[in-house]
Amino acid sequence: MIIFWILAGGLLVLALVFIVTPLLQSAPQEDLIEQDALNLEVFRQRLKELDADLEAGFLDQDRYAAARHDLERELLYDVDAGQQAPAQKPTPSALSRWLIGAALVILAPISAVLIYLQLGEPRLADPLQVAASAQAAEESGQSGASLEELVTRLEQRLQENPEDIDGWLMLGRTAFATGKTEQGLQAIEKAYGLAPDEVDIKLAYAEALAAASPTKSLEGKPAELIRAVLDEDPTNRIARWLTGMIAFQKEQYASAVDTWEKILAELDPNGQEAANLEGMIAEAQTRMGTPTDSGAQASVEGSVEPSAVESQAPPAAAGDADIQVTVSLDASLADQASPEDTVFVFARAASGPPMPLAVQRLRVSDLPRSIRLDDSMAMTPAMRLSAFDQVVVGARVSKSGDAMPQSGDLFGETGPLTVGKDTQISVAIDQVRP
Incomplete structure (x- = not known):
């Protein structure tokens, strides 16, 4: 189960690659400079994540070194691709082939892992600087460009060219990354309306629909889109992965394992994608043997018709779990926080992937405050409070509001709590991150 959490961190990595790649195809030099700035920012976030993984002990030194090497190589590839890109943008199908070769999954809302980055525990090492890309960004005055500024430019570009499919797709995924679910769904719907037959866009739309639904369910329209992709291309790994997730979401763990093991057999056993998938399989296997799991279940992949996928009910526990949390700031630390500082609850x-099952955002001025964490706040279909027997509840004060924890952040956590039993708890923010 330890490796499983890597998928959570990897989702931001993969999704941001998906976001950045279309922009790398633009011809104008000012666009290439903006792309370099965004590439560098993505690289820094990903490197911080790897450093945090190593510090937390979830990655050994060999795996860390291999992942860092791949990260550096990918950045150089992205920058080089942007500098050498021809004026003619490749077709979406070409983009599809590149993406499928680069990543296994584009399946969950980016917001899930962005929040994980905000809540992660490990201390950070200094990020590696890439001189060439950084210099290009500085010379253009873009080194300090924020994601919001880049999004504003993208929105302006889309006003001038509303037929830019990749632009709408990028805007949608970025909106999900910043928690703007409705805007993200609308943008991806726009891309789908422009190219409803493109495999990439069908899957992105299925993902967006699930991310925007209260239950994060892949049933209904998402299942139809996934099935349509498999009807067209039964070998599509992303669609097959998602059918496994449909089974996992329905607690049909044997079907999920069967589907994912077939994909695993096609991957490099030493690659990161295989490690991610092995973690998901291990997670499903730990849940097998529950009353809802049956060896007689048909495999979702290839044998379950769309109507069957849509007709089955979601897990009974969905939406049932909730915890009432009273958050306070210890008086001894009051002088170290400002009223406008962000508080993540x-x-x-308690054991398993550290990505949050539910999260709320407050300010220090709101404290003390009682809030509710429940299944409706789940970031991914399978990661809900009701899916786990024990959880840990915590709160962190971030002066900068940055995605990654910083030295000096104030925080507090409970011990393991039993879901369904410990329904009213208190969290005191009484520690300082070294």
Whole structure:
């Protein structure tokens, strides 16, 4: 189960690659400079994540070194691709082939892992600087460009060219990354309306629909889109992965394992994608043997018709779990926080992936405050409070509001709590991150 959490961190990595790649195809030099700035920012975030993984002990030194090497190589590839890109943008199908070769999954809302980055525990090492890309950004005055500024430019570009499919797709995924679910769904719907037959866009739309639904369910229209992709291309790994997630979401763990093991057999056993998938399989296997799981279940992949996928009910526990949390700031630390500082309140599994199962955002001026964490706040279909027996609830004060924890952040956590039993708890923010 330890490796499983890597998927959570990897989702931001993969999704941001998906966001950045279309922009790398633009011809104008000012666009290439903006792309370099965004590439560098993505690289820094990903490197911080790897450093945090190593510090937390979830990655050994060999795996860390291999992942860092791949990260550096990918950045150089992205920058080089942007500098050498021809004026003619490749077709979406070409983009599809590149993406499928680069990543296994584009399946969950980016917001899930962005929040994980905000709540993660490990201390950070200094990020590696890439001289060439950084210099290009500085010379153009873009080194300090924020994601919001880049999004504003993208929105302006889309006003001038509303037929830019990749632009709408990028805007949608970025909106999800910043928690703007409705805007993200609308943008991806726009891309789908422009190219409803493109495999990439069908899957992105399925993902967006699930991310925007209260239950994060892949049933209904998402299942139809996934099935349509498999009807067209039964070998599509992303669609097959998602059918496994449909089974996982329905607690049909044997079907999920069967589907994912077939994909695993096609991957490099030493690659990161295989490690991610092995973690998901291990997670499903730990849940097998529950009353809802049956060896007689048909495999979702290839044998379950769309109507069957849509007709089955979601897990009975969905939406049932909730915890009332009273958050306070210890008086001894009051002088170290400002009223406008951001406070993240979250629940995560006591053992298993550390990405949050539910999260709320407050300000220090709101404290003390009682809030509710429940299944409606789940970031991914399978990661809900009701899916775990024990959770840890915590709160963190971030002066900068940055995605990654910083030295000096104030925080507090409970011990393991039993879901369904410990329904009213208190969290005191009484520690300082070294």
